Amino acid sequence: xxxxxxxxxxxxxxxxxxxxxxxxxxxxxxxxxxxxxxxxxxxxxxxxxxxxxxxxxxxxxxxxxxxxxxxxxxxxxxxxxxxxxxxxxxxxxxxxxxxxxxxxxxxxxxxxxxxxxxxxxxxxxxxxxxxxxxxxxxxxxxxxxxxxxxxxxxxxxxxxxxxxxxxxxxxxxxxxxxxxxxxxxxxxxxxxxxxxxxxxxxxxxxxxxxxxxxxxxxxxxxxxxxxxxxxxxxxxxxxxxxxxxxxxxxxxxxxxxxxxxxxxxxxxxxxxxxxxxxxxxxxxxxxxxxxxxxxxxxxxxxxxxxxxxxxxxxxxxxxxxxxxxxxxxxxxxxxxxxxxxxxxxxxxxxxxxxxxxxxxxxxxxxxxxxxxxxxxxxxxxxxxxxxxxxxxxxxxxxxxxxxxxxxxxxxxxxxxxxxxxxxxx
Amino acid sequence: xxxxxxxxxxxxxxxxxxxxxxxxxxxxxxxxxxxxxxxxxxxxxxxxxxxxxxxxxxxxxxxxxxxxxxxxxxxxxxxxxxxxxxxxxxxxxxxxxxxxxxxxxxxxxxxxxxxxxxxxxxx
Numbered sequence: 001x002x003x004x005x006x007x008x009x010x011x012x013x014x015x016x017x018x019x020x021x022x023x024x025x026x027x028x029x030x031x032x033x034x035x036x037x038x039x040x041x042x043x044x045x046x047x048x049x050x051x052x053x054x055x056x057x058x059x060x061x062x063x064x065x066x067x068x069x070x071x072x073x074x075x076x077x078x079x080x081x082x083x084x085x086x087x088x089x090x091x092x093x094x095x096x097x098x099x100x101x102x103x104x105x106x107x108x109x110x111x112x113x114x115x116x117x118x119x120x121x122x123x124x125x126x127x128x129x130x131x132x133x134x135x136x137x138x139x140x141x142x143x144x145x146x147x148x149x150x151x152x153x154x155x156x157x158x159x160x161x162x163x164x165x166x167x168x169x170x171x172x173x174x175x176x177x178x179x180x181x182x183x184x185x186x187x188x189x190x191x192x193x194x195x196x197x198x199x200x201x202x203x204x205x206x207x208x209x210x211x212x213x214x215x216x217x218x219x220x221x222x223x224x225x226x227x228x229x230x231x232x233x234x235x236x237x238x239x240x241x242x243x244x245x246x247x248x249x250x251x252x253x254x255x256x257x258x259x260x261x262x263x264x265x266x267x268x269x270x271x272x273x274x275x276x277x278x279x280x281x282x283x284x285x286x287x288x289x290x291x292x293x294x295x296x297x298x299x300x301x302x303x304x305x306x307x308x309x310x311x312x313x314x315x316x317x318x319x320x321x322x323x324x325x326x327x328x329x330x331x332x333x334x335x336x337x338x339x340x341x342x343x344x345x346x347x348x349x350x351x352x353x354x355x356x357x358x359x360x361x362x363x364x365x366x367x368x369x370x371x372x373x374x375x376x377x378x379x380x381x382x383x384x385x386x387x388x389x390x391x392x393x394x395x396x397x398x399x400x401x402x403x404x405x406x407x408x409x410x411x412x413x414x415x416x417x418x419x420x421x422x423x424x425x
Numbered sequence: 426x427x428x429x430x431x432x433x434x435x436x437x438x439x440x441x442x443x444x445x446x447x448x449x450x451x452x453x454x455x456x457x458x459x460x461x462x463x464x465x466x467x468x469x470x471x472x473x474x475x476x477x478x479x480x481x482x483x484x485x486x487x488x489x490x491x492x493x494x495x496x497x498x499x500x501x502x503x504x505x506x507x508x509x510x511x512x513x514x515x516x517x518x519x520x521x522x523x524x525x526x527x528x529x530x531x532x533x534x535x536x537x538x539x540x541x542x543x544x545x546x547x548x
Binding site for chain 1: 429430431443444445447448451466467471473474477481507509510514538541543
């Protein structure tokens with residue numbers, strides 16, 4: 001064999017370690033940074049309308065903000081006793097999101113951070129790593145375990161945690177960067193407390209909307225909520241339904257695998273709330289209220305549009321407040337993109353056409369949850385125009401949430417270069 | 426680019442793997458049952474670092490002759506590597522997803538010379 005054909009020892013070789021819950025977000029998302037460099041680094045604005053706090057590492061801080069000294073004491077005792085999610089109505093043995101450890105980032109964040117005294121709050125440090133790696137200018141933060149609180153039989157827990165979460169956001173996290181955005185958690189089981197929290201936090205510059213955690217058995221059309229919706233409509237900021245899973249619902253207790261419950265549960269609650277919202281003609285009563293539906297994917301949207309359009313023409317007397325077809329009201333609303341059902345491109349294209357994705361669809365990563373979507377989930381869609389991709393990835397959200405179209409993120413090549421020397425996985 | 430030596434074959438546990446970045450090209454070398462396999466570190470789903478995930482036996486649905494199920498069992502023969510981004514699993518020997526064989530990792534040309542693992546990388 002001639003010398004030039006002989007194998008050589010690579011001098012530019014690096015061995016990469018297995019990903020774990022302790023892996024640095026910048027390593028975990030290295031491939032996303034490379035996608036950003038190749039696919040969308042020149043886009044004006046990337047907005048991620050749904051990312052998550054994993055409360056586990058920060059419960060002790062959140063609990064400190066609870067108004068009730070009794071609940072605060074109880075939560076602190078639970079934490080000291082090793083309960084990882086104090087006061088939360090989740091059964092620890094039913095936590096399957098991380099797929100038995102197969103998707104480690106779902107169990108984090110376990111990574112090291114720099115000294116908070118010089119580099120800021122640990123959560124903000126971790127969030128910024130993810131945003132820079134994915135090439136995101138603005139990211140909206142939602143809780144995770146707290147998404148279940150609507151089913152907690154102790155109403156005062158939701159009220160106390162809602163205020164504690166909002167205070168923690170505006171006092172500890174949002175001041176760290178103008179790129180971080182939050183939404184008010186509405187303790188929706190108590191409309192009066194929800195109104196108070198709108199007044200208290202709704203005017204904050206980095207609070208860009210109001211969240212109803214959709215996992216709950218509350219009819220959103222009930223008269224007790226009309227004053228709340230009026231207040232939110234006056235702020236000009238959107239009302240956001242964030243879906244979630246819930247295995248304890250009687251119908252879902254027939255499902256024997258997490259995948260089955262997860263596939264149906266998120267969509268289920270948004271289907272119910274959207275149906276009540278439309279059939280009771282709330283879009284006619286609150287014409288200026290902007291409504292967003294988060295984390296149910298997209299396939300449910302054309303399904304419900306067709307289903308309600310079909311029924312409403314036959315049963316007008318049961319939906320007399322409507323002046324247009326249900327699908328037309330739904331086309332005025334906004335939807336987050338994740339988890340995008342990307343397997344059948346023809347179906348996805350038809351869905352996006354039907355829902356007017358060009359103006360109504362908002363990119364969401366859901367990072368760091370197990371079914372997250374990077375921005376490449378949009379940029380690699382073959383049927384979208386370049387302008388549609390830009391709209392979905394940021395410009396639609398800028399319009400809806402009143403964000404300046406101004407680049408805030410570093411360039412992808414700089415993100416990759418900055419991490420290059422330190423990358424271990 | 427000439428073929429490159431990336432590791433000593435004797436340094437691999439069985440089952441085991443090492444993942445390498447050679448000048449920006451990332452791939453995983455796996456040892457299973459005494460054989461070596463190499464796959465690009467790129468999940469066909471969304472480009473996640475598929476070779477850097479857990480190595481686990483393939484889960485199977487254990488069905489009896491009378492069609493009743495004993496539930497799930499780990500395979501005694503098939504091992505998967507799991508993409509840590511979203512949980513896509515790939516058979517270490519074939520690189521294919523157990524449910525849909527069309528979803529698969531891309532192979533990297535690799536051979537064992539003496540105790541050297543030698544990989545052919547595209548320019």
